[in-house]
Amino acid sequence: MSPDSFAFIAGLVKSRSGLVLTSDKGYMLETRLGPLLKRDGLASLDALALKLRDPRAGALAEAVTEALTTNESSFFRDGKPFDHLRKVLPVLIRARPAGATLRIWSAACSTGQEAYSIAMLLGEVPLEGRRVEIIGTDIADGVVARAREGYFTQFEVQRGLPARLLVKHFRQEEGRWRVSPELRNMVRFERGNLLGELRGFGRFDVIFCRNVLIYFDAPTKARVLNALAAQLQPDGVLYLGGAETVLGLTDRLVPVPGERGAYERPREAALAG
Ligand SMILES: C[S@@+](CC[C@H](N)C(=O)[O-])C[C@H]1O[C@@H](n2cnc3c(N)ncnc32)[C@H](O)[C@@H]1O
Structure with a gap:
């Protein structure tokens, strides 16, 4: 060439x-x-x-x-963000009025493992009358379609998914594992480009945007982080991948003290809404 x-x-x-x-x-x-x-x-x-x-x-x-996209993913990838989410969800739930809907976004969701991991976790947290909406988006139509169908190979379910949750949420179909209809109904998958207009997706209480910024240059990372910060509720949490950070890229997000991979809006910005 x-x-x-x-x-x-x-x-x-x-x-x-x-x-x-x-x-x-x-x-x-x-x-x-x-x-x-x-x-x-x-x-x-x-x-x-x-x-x-x-x-x-x-x-x-x-x-x-x-x-040319890399679609590598796994259930409960890296563990830590999901442990943190488990801790932070009750706080977010209590901060919302009864009947409110908590919105969670898996941006760059690939084949859906991240969004389904969030849905499984939510099944174990008392929602105290709040509803939850989980949206998964990705630029690649093929992976979005796969995520929606919810089929996973034996290899994929062996990566990060505890046997207890496999038995609870998956059924064997034609040599593969399929996410149960109940779990599938908890997540909506759509095509979405992080470089596009993100305001249409609305505001989120929790955003996962993991293992995609590593493929971008610094100005693009900054642009995407600023756009994500604008979609994050003042008390919301953003999770990035282990090799990603906001440091040196934006001041609209800061690390959650002591929690690797978790970011929040700085206090002044949060107070301003
Ligand atoms: C390595 S996967 C990460 C999947 C999941 N977040 C995880 O951490 O396991 C990266 C995903 O980012 C998607 N992607 C790449 N560029 C994107 C863009 N501009 N907007 C949305 N998704 C993008 C790719 O299609 C791919 O599925």
Whole structure:
């Protein structure tokens, strides 16, 4: 592939999704875009780049972007954020009037393990008359569809999911495990781009945005963090992945003291609403 073609594809993917492809990622383009070349009868990545230059190639650009996302996920990933959520939920519940709806967002939800982990956890917390809405969003249509269907392989359910919760919330179907209808009904999955307009999703009490900012450059991380801060309730909590932080990127979020990976709005901002 010519350096020009690489730069064109990398620029397109970054502008659509924020994902940064450094020049050493040529092999990744070859492997991940191979199936698309085959599907569209294209001889090379140069031919693909040429086709993408056509402004009418929006659907192809979307498919290329989706193919270059990394969708790795697991149930109760890293443990800690879920332990913290278990502690913080009763506080949030008590701070809301009876009948209120707590809103929880798994932004960049991939195949849904994070959102379903939250739903399982909620099943064990007394909600004291409050309702809960869980939304999972991701830029990649394919993973959103998978999340919605709620099928997981034996390998996937063996990663992080306690046997007790597997038995309680999953059924075996055609050699795979499917999330129970009750749990599926607790979560709504939609396509959503973190670089897009986030105000339409409304305000959230809890936001998980984990293991996606690592793929962005600093200005994009800052932009997304500021947009997420604007959607977080004044007393809400944002969880980031273990290799992610707000430090040096925004002052609209600060670490929750003593809780790795958990962030909140600074007190003055919280008081202002
Ligand atoms: C590594 S997965 C993380 C999944 C889950 N949050 C976790 O921590 O297990 C990253 C996800 O971010 C999604 N993603 C990448 N860029 C995005 C964007 N601009 N907006 C929304 N989702 C994005 C990818 O499609 C992928 O499913």
